[in-house]
Amino acid sequence: MKLGFIGLGNMGAPMARNLLKAGHDLTVFDVVQANVDALVKAGEGHAQSASTPAAVLESGVDAVITMLPAAQHVKSVYLGEQGILSANVVGVVLIDSSTIDPMSARDVAKAAAQKGALMLDAPVSGGTGGAEAGTLTFMVGGEEALYERMKSLLACMGKNIVYCGGAGNGQVAKVANNMLLGISMIGTAEAMSLGVSLGMDPKVLAGIINTSSGCCWSSDTYNPYPGVLENVPASRGYTGGFGADLMLKDLGLATEAAKLAKQPVPLGSLAQQIYQTFSLQGSGSLDFSAVIKLFTKK
Template sequence: MKIGFIGLGNMGSPMANNLLKAGHELFIFDLVQASVKKLLDQHPGKVRALSAPKEVAAAGLDLIITMLPAAVHVKSVYLGPDGVLANVSTQTALIDSSTIDPQTAREVAAIAAAQGNVMLDAPVSGGTGGAEAGTLTFMVGGDEAEFTRYKNIFNAMGKNIVYCGGSGNGQVAKVANNMLLGISMIGTAEAMSLGVSLGMEPKVLAGIINTSSGRCWSSDTYNPFPGVLENVPASRGYTGGFGSDLMLKDLGLAAEAAKLAKQPIPLGSLAQQIYQTFSLQGNGGLDFSAIINLFRKK
């Protein structure tokens, strides 16, 4: 397939790389020239660099994938006279893999649909490691037949491809899951810290929680207490993994979506404030399980 790819950051670059490995031809754009050059050098003859989103839109491609930092960039790339939508033919399908608020995802998809373009929202989880290994989870919203049509494309970049329902529902699933993840991680951090400060061995306590009703991914797969699990950020100084500032971004999206829906999220809201505190203290680059450092006696 001839695929446009806009947004070659830490996630977009390895995703584009996996599409190229699967034999697709890519037409790429990014503001950062070094990212563009790297991909051109890695796959000579298979990649063409274009100079603006509207050029990607006008190139007569089968599909355009976007992977952008936030809703403001998605709006800027898709909307307006120089945007993708104003310059694309109805033969080109659109997939936005950025993590943004469901409301914006639905607004952009509605404009695309009104002019006859297929558009899917397909945010991912799995981090840069998953993007490189091609093991991302894609949460996809939009028309189910179109989801099925592009499943091969998702499979070239990911492992777990989930249809979430109508337009915007990929973003809804991600925001709901990640809000619960942020809450569970802080809850696990509090419970582990409380138990240890009251005299329990961390591994014994984790073992009990993991076979009891407190069991959660944050405890049994990604425990924030150092030394409980091997090969998790907690056991290598909270490097790598999923950054605290990315969790803060997702909690902000949850808060925004909840506000629009008049949906109370007291724990989600406090979780956002706790990650905000952690970020303000200069810890935004640490893995999100480092939040336990707010609660642990040293």
């Protein structure tokens, strides 16, 4: 397939490289020229650059994938003066893998439909590691038939391609899951810190929780207490993994979506404030499980 790819940052670049590996031809755009040059070079003749998002479309592509930092960039790339929708997009498949709020995703999808494009929102989980390894999870919103048609393309970049329902539902699934993740992580951090300060061995406590009703992914797969699990950020100084500031961003999306939906999310909202406090204290670049430091004597 002839594909467009817009947004070649830490996530987008390895995703685009995986598409090249799978034999697709790419036309790419990024605001940072060095990112573009690196990708074109990696393409060895199968990747070319375009000077604007619209120009990506004008190069004649079957589908375009976008991977951008936030809703403002998505809006600019799709709806801006030289944006995707300013070109002829009739029948073109547009897949936005950025993580943004569901309302913005639906606004963009609506605008795309009005121009005759076919759109999916397909945010990912799995981080830069998953992007490199091609093992991302894609949560996909949009027409089911279109999802079925694009599944094999997304499978070049990911392992689990999950259908979530109509337009925007990929974003809904992601913010709902990540809000619960943020809550569970802080909850696990509180429970582990409390148990240890009351005299329990952290491994014994984790073992009990993991076979009981408190069990959660944050406890059994990604435990924040140092030394409980091997090969998790907690056991290597909270490096690598999913940054606290990224969790903060996702909690911000969740509480914003909740506000618009007039839905209370008291624990989700407090989790956001706790990560904001943690970030203000200078720890935003640590793995998000490092939030346990707020509950530990310095």
